[in-house]
Amino acid sequence: MIRFIVRRLLQLIPTLFGLSILLFIWLRRLPGGPETAILGERGTPEMRAAIRQNLGLDEPILIQYGRFIRRMVRLDLGTSISTKREVTTEFLQRFPGTVELTITAMVIAIGIGIPLGYLAARRRGRFLDHASVGGSLIGICIPVFFLAYILKAIFSENLGWFPSSGRQDPTLGATRITNFFVLDGLMTREWDAAADAIWHLVLPGMALASIPLAIIVRITRASVLEVLNEDFVRTAEAKGLTENVVRRRHVLRNAMLPVATSIGLLTGGLLSGAVLTETVFAFSGIGAFLADSISQRDYPVLMGFIMIIAVVYVLVNLIVDLSYSLIDPRVRVR
Amino acid sequence: MALLDVEELSVTFARRNQRPVRAVDGVSFSVDAGEVVGLVGESGCGKSVTSLAIMGLLPKQPGLTVGGKAVFDGTDLLKIDDRSRRDIRGRDIAMIFQDPLSSLNPVVPIGIQVTEVLTRHRGMKGEAAAKEAAQLLDRVGIPDPKRRLKEYPHQLSGGMRQRALIAMAVACQPRLLIADEPTTALDVTIQAQILELLKDLVRDSGTALVMITHDLGVVAGMCDTINVLYGGRVVETARRRPLFRQPRHPYTVGLLGSVPRLDAGRGERLNPIPGSVRDLLPWPDGCAFAPRCTRRIDSCVGEPPALVVTHDSRGYRCVNPAPLPGAPGEEVREVVPGSATPGSVPAQAVPDDPPAVPGLAATPSEEDVA
Ligand SMILES: Nc1ncnc2c1ncn2[C@@H]1O[C@H](COP(=O)(O)OP(=O)(O)O)[C@@H](O)[C@H]1O
Numbered sequence: 001m002i003r004f005i006v007r008r009l010l011q012l013i014p015t016l017f018g019l020s021i022l023l024f025i026w027l028r029r030l031p032g033g034p035e036t037a038i039l040g041e042r043g044t045p046e047m048r049a050a051i052r053q054n055l056g057l058d059e060p061i062l063i064q065y066g067r068f069i070r071r072m073v074r075l076d077l078g079t080s081i082s083t084k085r086e087v088t089t090e091f092l093q094r095f096p097g098t099v100e101l102t103i104t105a106m107v108i109a110i111g112i113g114i115p116l117g118y119l120a121a122r123r124r125g126r127f128l129d130h131a132s133v134g135g136s137l138i139g140i141c142i143p144v145f146f147l148a149y150i151l152k153a154i155f156s157e158n159l160g161w162f163p164s165s166g167r168q169d170p171t172l173g174a175t176r177i178t179n180f181f182v183l184d185g186l187m188t189r190e191w192d193a194a195a196d197a198i199w200h201l202v203l204p205g206m207a208l209a210s211i212p213l214a215i216i217v218r219i220t221r222a223s224v225l226e227v228l229n230e231d232f233v234r235t236a237e238a239k240g241l242t243e244n245v246v247r248r249r250h251v252l253r254n255a256m257l258p259v260a261t262s263i264g265l266l267t268g269g270l271l272s273g274a275v276l277t278e279t280v281f282a283f284s285g286i287g288a289f290l291a292d293s294i295s296q297r298d299y300p301v302l303m304g305f306i307m308i309i310a311v312v313y314v315l316v317n318l319i320v321d322l323s324y325s326l327i328d329p330r331v332r333v334r
Numbered sequence: 335m336a337l338l339d340v341e342e343l344s345v346t347f348a349r350r351n352q353r354p355v356r357a358v359d360g361v362s363f364s365v366d367a368g369e370v371v372g373l374v375g376e377s378g379c380g381k382s383v384t385s386l387a388i389m390g391l392l393p394k395q396p397g398l399t400v401g402g403k404a405v406f407d408g409t410d411l412l413k414i415d416d417r418s419r420r421d422i423r424g425r426d427i428a429m430i431f432q433d434p435l436s437s438l439n440p441v442v443p444i445g446i447q448v449t450e451v452l453t454r455h456r457g458m459k460g461e462a463a464a465k466e467a468a469q470l471l472d473r474v475g476i477p478d479p480k481r482r483l484k485e486y487p488h489q490l491s492g493g494m495r496q497r498a499l500i501a502m503a504v505a506c507q508p509r510l511l512i513a514d515e516p517t518t519a520l521d522v523t524i525q526a527q528i529l530e531l532l533k534d535l536v537r538d539s540g541t542a543l544v545m546i547t548h549d550l551g552v553v554a555g556m557c558d559t560i561n562v563l564y565g566g567r568v569v570e571t572a573r574r575r576p577l578f579r580q581p582r583h584p585y586t587v588g589l590l591g592s593v594p595r596l597d598a599g600r601g602e603r604l605n606p607i608p609g610s611v612r613d614l615l616p617w618p619d620g621c622a623f624a625p626r627c628t629r630r631i632d633s634c635v636g637e638p639p640a641l642v643v644t645h646d647s648r649g650y651r652c653v654n655p656a657p658l659p660g661a662p663g664e665e666v667r668e669v670v671p672g673s674a675t676p677g678s679v680p681a682q683a684v685p686d687d688p689p690a691v692p693g694l695a696a697t698p699s700e701e702d703v704a
């Protein structure tokens with residue numbers, strides 16, 4: 001187990017190395033540079049050159065890359081060109097918002113998706129089945145930002161049930177410890193602050209949950225249908241077990257195996273930021289900031305954020321693999 | 335009165351735009367308390383469907399019709415509600431299946447799969463259940479039972495898995511055990527051990543056993559009474575000795591001819607039944623075995639052959655049975671005219687093979703399982 005974890009973490013090193021090279025090449029091939037973003041169309045060639053020199057962008061690319069690697073080894077990600085603050089600081093301030101949003105979306109998707117997929121399989125061919133299969137198709141097709149706008153228009157602007165933007169009401173003056181607003185509220189016992197943060201998460205969380213929800217419903221349904229035909233379910237029935245035990249212990253446990261894998265992948269995907277949803281709800285996560293950084297050609301932010309996201313992605317999947325070996329004894333981690 | 339009385343059991347699978355398939359077409363047999371009864375026939379003749387119908391375990395699919403009776407201890411199993419059926423299953427009637435690996439839940443330890451029966455029907459929990467489970471494993475010949483209880487099915491050998499399934503089946507000392515080809519998926523040496531174990535268990539506990547097999551060699555060593563099935567019907571019923579000594583139905587004769595005998599000389603060829611199980615006539619049109627039968631006469635075709643019951647309570651469904659050598663002739667007790675519901679086709683597809691009847695797959699396809 002320990003060896004499995006260590007090996008997976010060691011495998012991360014060449015992955016990050018390769019990723020950094022690809023990123024470096026991709027970024028430098030984008031037309032324009034930070035100087036264009038800063039000066040707009042008005043800058044003179046001299047002014048541009050000065051800025052490039054200042055940022056060290058005039059040196060040969062290999063030297064620049066070498067410098068980047070040297071800093072990476074010291075876990076120093078540099079300074080943002082546009083905000084002038086440390087990339088690490090920016091990340092630690094914004095990533096918790098994305099994590100909270102991801103957790104909200106996955107709680108909604110799993111909490112509704114698994115029971116719904118299970119019921120659809122049990123009521124196969126009946127109304128609920130057709131409704132959930134059709135509904136999940138719509139969930140996959142509908143653009144997330146469109147859904148976000150609709151949710152905001154109905155539940156926030158029209159009905160006023162939920163706040164329309166931000167992560168928390170600033171007038172509450174909540175104490176910040178980890179920048180996970182819900183967690184901070186719980187730690188400092190500022191219950192109103194925690195509740196307000198959760199309130200702000202509901203609508204963007206619902207918008208973001210749509211695709212994972214649709215996928216989880218479909219995978220659960222297909223998986224349950226397959227397991228219901230398995231011989232061991234017949235054995236369980238032959239033992240006269242109650243329907244409840246047959247369902248929980250024999251059908252659901254086995255049906256969850258493929259669902260667990262997909263949950264890991266979906267979570268990893270959401271953690272890399274939801275640009276449009278965050279923009280619609282002016283939710284300060286990493287998504288909107290990353291989008292800005294691309295248009296600003298903020299190289300250090302882009303490099304740093306993407307590298308950290310890659311690490312997080314690998315860690316999430318490592319956790320999924322480890323939990324998978326807990327629910328399926330045939331898979332041994334070595 | 336018999337412990338289990340199956341009367342005119344029929345199972346039909348309806349198909350879209352096609353004639354329905356009769357997998358079981360009027361099967362009747364009975365099992366006395368403590369008796370070992372064989373159900374024998376080639377693959378696809380309806381043995382598994384018969385046993386699943388008795389247990390109420392047929393796949394719940396639209397178009398499935400089950401007719402007839404299966405009276406167990408005075409109760410018709412086909413008429414009772416789901417709850418009473420669950421009370422009987424595992425407690426009074428238990429079943430073991432062909433493939434021990436796929437019949438065990440891969441993600442639940444063996445111990446829990448044994449104790450769940452004890453909890454359900456005997457109200458045992460915790461330590462007491464675990465202790466009883468270990469004793470059960472020990473009784474079916476699994477060494478080091480305490481350790482095995484914690485293991486998962488994939489950690490056991492094929493023979494051990496089937497022993498574990500047998501332990502679960504006998505956990506509540508059922509009065510009837512149904513074994514559907516319990517040795518078919520196992521190595522030859524293991525097969526003999528498992529049969530020996532089953533024989534010992536039913537003898538010691540007085541449990542009645544329905545032994546389902548395609549292999550007459552298996553029933554020869556253990557069954558008191560044997561029912562031979564063909565095309566979803568019992569074509570011959572007899573006690574073991576008379577059946578092996580003087581088979582009357584040409585199909586039984588053919589089956590015996592294809593059993594390898596230890597005393598057969600080298601080079602002596604087995605005589606397989608000509609043709610294949612797929613060549614069969616629908617019962618309403620005559621004897622289903624007619625296309626393969628060497629004793630066929632004109633009256634075999636036209637209407638289903640009557641069931642002839644003789645003085646020694648043997649029965650066969652044939653108009654031109656094999657003669658009794660040197661016997662003074664038999665006393666026919668009863669002739670039950672063969673009836674058949676027209677408009678359906680018998681099913682006799684070998685599982686995993688192309689279907690016997692065009693358009694019928696052995697298992698329903700899950701077109702929308704993506
Ligand atoms: N669920 C089903 N739907 C349609 N036909 C079935 C189904 N299950 C079994 N059959 C048919 O019933 C016949 C008898 O099958 P079975 O009882 O499994 O034979 P066996 O004697 O080998 O156990 C086969 O021809 C099979 O095609």
Ligand code: SF4
Pocket residue numbers: 583584585621622623624625627628629630631634639651652653654655
């Ligand atoms: S009824 Fe005719 S065809 Fe059928 S088994 Fe007897 S002799 Fe053969």
Ligand SMILES: [Mg+2]
Pocket residue numbers: 378381382383514515
């Ligand atoms: Mg079978």
